[in-house]
Amino acid sequence: MTNIRISTVALTTFVVGLLATPALADGFERNFVGSVQFDYMAVPTTSIAHKLGFDGATTELSLKLAQDFGPHVSSSVKLCVACHGLEVGMAFFDLRVADELNFRVGRFTPGFGEFPLRHDPANHATSDKPLPYDMGRMLHRAEWNEGVLPSPWVDNGLEVNGTHFFGDSAQVDYSAYAVSGPRTASSDAADFDFIQSRSGQTYYVDNNSRPVVGGRFAWSLTFDDLRLSAGASLMTGTYDPDTHLKFRIYGAHAVVRYGNITLRGEFVRRRTEMALGDDPATRFKYGPRSDGTYNPYFVKDGFYTELEAPLVWRIGAVLRWDGLHRVGNVLRTGPSSTLSENAGILRYTAGATIGIRGALRIKLSGEFYDFRDYSNEIAVHLGVAGPF
Amino acid sequence: MMLRIFGVVLTALLVVAMVDSCHGSPAYERLLPDPARVSPEIQTACQLAAKMCSQCHPIDRVIAIDHRFDAGQWEFLVRRMRLMPSSGITSTDSGVILQCLVNRLPRSDAK
Numbered sequence: 001m002t003n004i005r006i007s008t009v010a011l012t013t014f015v016v017g018l019l020a021t022p023a024l025a026d027g028f029e030r031n032f033v034g035s036v037q038f039d040y041m042a043v044p045t046t047s048i049a050h051k052l053g054f055d056g057a058t059t060e061l062s063l064k065l066a067q068d069f070g071p072h073v074s075s076s077v078k079l080c081v082a083c084h085g086l087e088v089g090m091a092f093f094d095l096r097v098a099d100e101l102n103f104r105v106g107r108f109t110p111g112f113g114e115f116p117l118r119h120d121p122a123n124h125a126t127s128d129k130p131l132p133y134d135m136g137r138m139l140h141r142a143e144w145n146e147g148v149l150p151s152p153w154v155d156n157g158l159e160v161n162g163t164h165f166f167g168d169s170a171q172v173d174y175s176a177y178a179v180s181g182p183r184t185a186s187s188d189a190a191d192f193d194f195i196q197s198r199s200g201q202t203y204y205v206d207n208n209s210r211p212v213v214g215g216r217f218a219w220s221l222t223f224d225d226l227r228l229s230a231g232a233s234l235m236t237g238t239y240d241p242d243t244h245l246k247f248r249i250y251g252a253h254a255v256v257r258y259g260n261i262t263l264r265g266e267f268v269r270r271r272t273e274m275a276l277g278d279d280p281a282t283r284f285k286y287g288p289r290s291d292g293t294y295n296p297y298f299v300k301d302g303f304y305t306e307l308e309a310p311l312v313w314r315i316g317a318v319l320r321w322d323g324l325h326r327v328g329n330v331l332r333t334g335p336s337s338t339l340s341e342n343a344g345i346l347r348y349t350a351g352a353t354i355g356i357r358g359a360l361r362i363k364l365s366g367e368f369y370d371f372r373d374y375s376n377e378i379a380v381h382l383g384v385a386g387p388f
Numbered sequence: 389m390m391l392r393i394f395g396v397v398l399t400a401l402l403v404v405a406m407v408d409s410c411h412g413s414p415a416y417e418r419l420l421p422d423p424a425r426v427s428p429e430i431q432t433a434c435q436l437a438a439k440m441c442s443q444c445h446p447i448d449r450v451i452a453i454d455h456r457f458d459a460g461q462w463e464f465l466v467r468r469m470r471l472m473p474s475s476g477i478t479s480t481d482s483g484v485i486l487q488c489l490v491n492r493l494p495r496s497d498a499k
């Protein structure tokens with residue numbers, strides 16, 4: 001109750017503060033934008049879908065304030081309210097020396113992949129996110145422990161980024177960062193504990209005094225109506241309090257846009273070290289390798305391909321094919337214990353967006369989940385999303 | 389089987405979308421519903437704005453805020469968008485896009 005009260009007061013203060021502040025009172029520009037998505041997910045193939053994931057209604061709200069302090073300094077603050085309650089999705093300064101050199105300090109989403117740039121529900125056509133970046137909306141989310149890197153991944157740290165144009169048709173971007181990184185409560189872990197990353201009970205601080213580091217590089221080419229971009233990303237470090245458990249996430253993405261048609265594809269892989277413990281035979285569900293040792297790593301891959309195109313009037317269509325694949329041992333107890341050593345999901349999504357009034361859009365989609373370890377399921381989303 | 393169905397739907401969608409793309413840009417039509425009311429220069433600027441902005445988000449994100457943004461705020465926003473990864477918006481483009489966003493509606497309609 002106290003948390004709800006604090007959240008409400010913070011949110012109200014933020015909005016009232018924005019509305020009460022004239023844009024140009026101090027000579028600097030200030031922008032306030034936001035978006036809302038209401039979505040209802042139904043799973044007609046099962047009786048009580050809450051056992052598989054978060055069905056029913058969810059609302060995602062984001063409020064963003066950007067403040068300009070002249071040509072070289074700006075700041076951004078973004079508040080989000082969704083399943084976790086009130087969260088700060090952005091609170092950073094950009095200290096820009098040139099287009100090619102910017103220092104971002106604070107709390108932000110570090111550069112990784114392509115989808116996280118569009119993670120705001122008003123920026124993508126489906127109600128939920130592609131499986132590699134899923135955050136709480138996939139079926140069997142507890143067993144899978146979310147996607148590969150839930151989006152938006154918000155963290156504290158420093159990022160150096162920049163962009164450079166070669167003529168009018170070529171552009172390269174880069175980012176390199178050091179952030180707190182994924183966490184777990186103990187060094188006896190077998191995967192990330194995402195609740196740790198968003199829980200005030202464990203503080204929004206680094207859990208092991210070692211930042212994780214990473215970067216992203218992308219290039220883009222434009223030829224009249226054809227635009228191509230591709231890139232690669234990496235994040236690596238340790239995630240347990242004693243810095244024994246290593247992880248590495250890497251990925252590649254490509255986007256082709258011709259006229260109004262956009263085709264996107266992305267692949268993300270995470271290799272995560274698990275604590276074997278004193279007696280792996282009793283800790284893990286599956287036996288040792290042929291040499292008698294237990295593999296301390298599991299590998300989780302994710303991919304999506306997505307085609308988006310406007311059709312007629314204010315109707316757009318989206319087709320998405322995405323999946324997850326996990327190879328490695330699982331604990332004998334806990335939600336992941338029902339996964340096989342070689343687990344997989346393929347998901348087929350067909351959806352449409354329908355502009356209704358102003359900037360509001362209806363998002364409608366159907367998803368067929370093809371699970372390797374569980375019975376197949378169908379999920380249907382009906383949502384309304386819009387920016388303001 | 390599912391993959392085959394998906395392939396057929398994908399092909400059909402591609403064909404429809406390619407045919408549709410020959411009839412102009414829905415994003416441009418949303419951004420400038422009545423092109424006759426503005427100069428050819430602004431029309432050209434808005435074609436570029438529609439093309440660039442709709443790469444990363446629906447053009448509705450622009451339309452939703454235009455009633456409360458002035459020229460200075462647009463300039464700040466376009467600069468931020470230009471610096472987004474893979475924006476494709478050059479310095480020259482950002483000036484043209486700004487021209488559209490500030491002038492696409494007669495002043496009496498803009499507020």
